[in-house]
Amino acid sequence: MAGAGRKTVRSTCPYCGVGCGVLLTPQPDGGLDVRGDPDHPANFGRLCSKGSALGETVGTGHRLLTPRIGGREVSWESALDTVAERFASTIAEHGPDSVAFYVSGQLLTEDYYVANKLMKGFIGSANIDTNSRLCMASTVAGHKRAFGTDTVPGTYEDIEDADLVVLVGSNLAWCHPVLYQRVLAARKARGTRIIVVDPRRTASCDGADMHLALEPGSDVALFNRLLAEIDARGAVDADFLGNTTGFDAALEQARAEDGTATGLSEAQIAAFCTEWIGTEKTVTIFSQGVNQSSSGSDKVNAILNCHLATGRIGKPGCGPLSVTGQPNAMGGREVGGLANMLACHLDLENADHRAAVREFWAAPTVPDAPGLKAVDMFDAVGEGRIKALWIIHTNPAVSMPDADRVRDAITGCDFTVVSDITAETDTARLADVLLPASAWAEKDGTVTNSDRTISRQRAALPAPGSARPDWEILAEVGRRMGWQGAFDYQSPAEIFREYAALSGIAGSFGRDFDISGLVGEDYDALQPTRWPVSARREGGRFFSDGRFFHADQKARLVPVSWRPPVAKTAPRYPFRLNTGRTRDQWHTMTRTALSARLSAHLAEPFLEIHPADAFAKGIGSADLVRVDSPQGSAILRARITDAVRPGQVFAPMHWTGETAPSARIDALVAAVTDPVSGQPESKASVVNVTRL
Ligand code: SF4
Structure with missing residues (x-):
């Protein structure tokens, strides 16, 4: 399959939670040939439009190549020293809960593990949350x-x-x-x-x-x-x-x-x-x-x-x-990348679990209370309670609900670090320090898909400029903050082995997540593997023995009652706004917009509206319409369709201040959350629609 000297590597698609296996073959012109992996148990060779266009998105013209401070290019030494010093001085002056990490389901498990260990074990706060909070x-x-x-x-x-x-x-x-x-x-x-x-x-x-x-x-x-x-x-x-x-x-x-x-x-x-x-x-x-x-x-x-x-x-x-929506939302859950989780499905609120993790990490402390979930975190940023914020591979100035308010909060933060593959995002433009990170085809690590299958992601291309993998950047900062031994990692394989060993402790507590059977595996040759993998519990099917993970081993049926969405329609805002994805775009289009083929599917932001509503509002097909909610406004192209019901409208959430400044859909969405999970209500805002 590969030409002379061009090695094909097995990796994983970086988009949705299906977690399809891909075969990557570098091309002489610097491009990448991408095929479905016929041996991967998620897709058996199949790919969708986004996966098959991956090779069109690996150009480096848009990439961030060098660290920047205040927009000025600097050395890695200078950037890392600055990040470590500012986080350390903020913690010294205001305490560990004055800093936060906002990370992403785009991170590989090893990156996630190091970020979680740094925040929960060594900084001593649980203020690490992820855009997976918006997902699942x-x-x-x-x-x-x-x-x-x-x-x-x-x-x-x-x-x-x-x-x-x-x-x-x-x-x-x-x-x-x-x-x-x-x-x-x-x-x-x-x-x-x-x-x-x-x-x-x-x-x-x-x-x-x-x-x-x-x-x-x-x-x-x-x-x-x-x-x-x-x-x-x-x-x-x-x-x-x-x-x-x-x-x-x-x-x-x-x-x-x-x-x-x-x-x-x-x-x-x-x-x-x-x-x-x-x-x-x-x-x-x-x-x-x-x-x-x-x-x-x-x-x-x-x-x-x-x-x-x-x-x-x-x-x-x-x-x-x-x-799940993201390629590694599951891996993030497993390493404890949410503010209310510990690691390996251990519980923050359980003193025995905390003590075991603290001992394993040889950490000075592990917090005993959940940190700030995404919406609360950006509220705290806006109120000045979070004074140093590190945002990794995500674009909250666009993707968070009430996005204008979040953008303003980040703008006003004392110190914001952004790690990303590009400087051309709404959030990256607000950073005090920008750190160039490796992209998916340049990184080694693992991801977990929606059916618990752990797959290797393998580097096929060199990272451009001085871009570095996230685990390495995080470990560098951890060492500079004084925790040399804990973050002295040389490779993602070393991190994975530590993580797998920690999961064995989770298994000894009777938790479900146990991959200790992978500690001795050849990391480079690791095949797609569904967890659990341990001496205690082999195979992929939970609950076949009727045993669950509550103390009495019984499952709980939970009494629940219907309640309507929080925002109520009213004469001023008579429509219910649903948001979602289109077939060929991904998140805020950082990658997929690079493919002309993908962008051709639905080329501009739009609003689906029912024919009866369009008629009542005097809106014709392809008219520009203004959409107003209590939070913000957007201008979109009307698509008249009975796919939505009267009184309801739908808009995709992909476009950003970079690609369509007037179409930032999450600027319309209220920052209302589920009281149990903290997940925002992104599909039930109220809006008005008027023809321009
Ligand atoms: Fe598979 Fe999802 Fe990638 Fe499509 S986007 S190839 S379904 S992992």
Whole structure:
């Protein structure tokens, strides 16, 4: 496959949580040939449009090549000394909670591990949070409430064994395309039926048997009704229920609602319940439409309640399956990269867990309380409580809710460091210190996909300029802050081995995350491996023995009740704004905008609006419209379509101050969060729309 002297390496796509394997072959002109890896268990050679265009995005013209302070190019020594000194002096004067890291699901696990160790073990604060907070924090909270740990029970193979796949708040066809191809292949092979639960008619509905266009945010009402019907139709698995507690309370709560909040007809709800209850092998896949909600954790538990009540978990072909937005959101969860987690699924609030991690790290301290979650973190930045902030591989000045306010908060921060591959982001422009980081094709490490498969990412290209891997930058700062021994890493392999050894301690506490069996593995040759991997627990299927991770080993059904989105429509803001992704763009387009082919799919920011609403507002096809929310404004191109229902509008979230200054969608979104998970409600803002 490779030409003479050109070595093909096996790596992983850096986009969505499917985690497809790729074969990378450097080209003589400095480019990269990218193919699907036929031997990777996530994709078996398939790639979607974004993955197959990866080779078009590796140019270095946009790259940040040298560290900068105040816009001036400086040496690495000078930049690292400045970062270490400013963080150390801020901590000395104001305490450890006056600093924070805001990191990213784009980080490799080894990068994440070092960042988490530096903040939680040595700086002594839990103020490290990640853009994964915007992605799947509600699922983490839901899993922990139900199972006692953040365990994803399902696997991709379950899709091939299922007779019914229910997509809830997931446009799988666009956001996880290769997984959707696996669903369609299963449909062809065994007639698997597909139900889509989504307020909007998306591309995923094209191949579906049923589309339930429920009211935004009403998923709890639908799944509570399902739980009540499961009981009423005698479909409860009484034997399995012995492995759980909380059924009666959850059922009582479910019975208190009748499903009318969904806005669906009784016939639609009955048809859904009949399909779900009548199909033993049901996989419920859920994503951002569930998570990005002020009731996201309750939505997750409403879904888990139904699987637990029917015993449809821990068996082939059935179970709940959360799909994450980012390539390594799972790895970030595993290393404890969220402000309310420790490491290796150990708990910050557990004194024994803290003591074990502290001893393992030989750390001076481990905080006993959660740090600031993303929205709270930027509030603290705006209020001056956070005085030194390090932002790594993410663009919160665009992607956080109430983005204008976040941009202003970063602008006013005493000291902001940004590590990224480019200086051309809204956030990078606000940095006091800019650190050039290696990009995905230049880095070695591991990532974990949505079904717990750990894959190697391998460097195929040299890093341009003086760009360095993130683990190395973080370790350099840790050493300069006085912790030489703890951060004396020479390679990502060394970090991975330490991490795997720490997971063995988690395993000894009876936690789910244990990859201690990989400590002695040849890191360079590591094959895609689904965790757990330990002497205690081998194989990929959790809960097949009916044992969960609460102290009594029983799962919890959690009583939940429907509540509407926080923002209320009113004459001034009569429309409900849904946000999401397009097929061919990724996040804030830092990479995907470099491919002309990808940019051609949907070339400019737009607003989907129903024909009746467009008519009432005097809006014609392709008119420019102004969208106003209580938080901000945007100007978009109208796309008139009945894919959205009357009273609802949809806009993609990709465009930035760099690519379309008037179309920063998260400037419209309120910074309202789920009280359990801290995840923002990104899909239910209220807006007005007027023709320009
Ligand atoms: Fe990459 Fe996701 Fe597409 Fe796979 S499905 S190629 S991981 S973007």
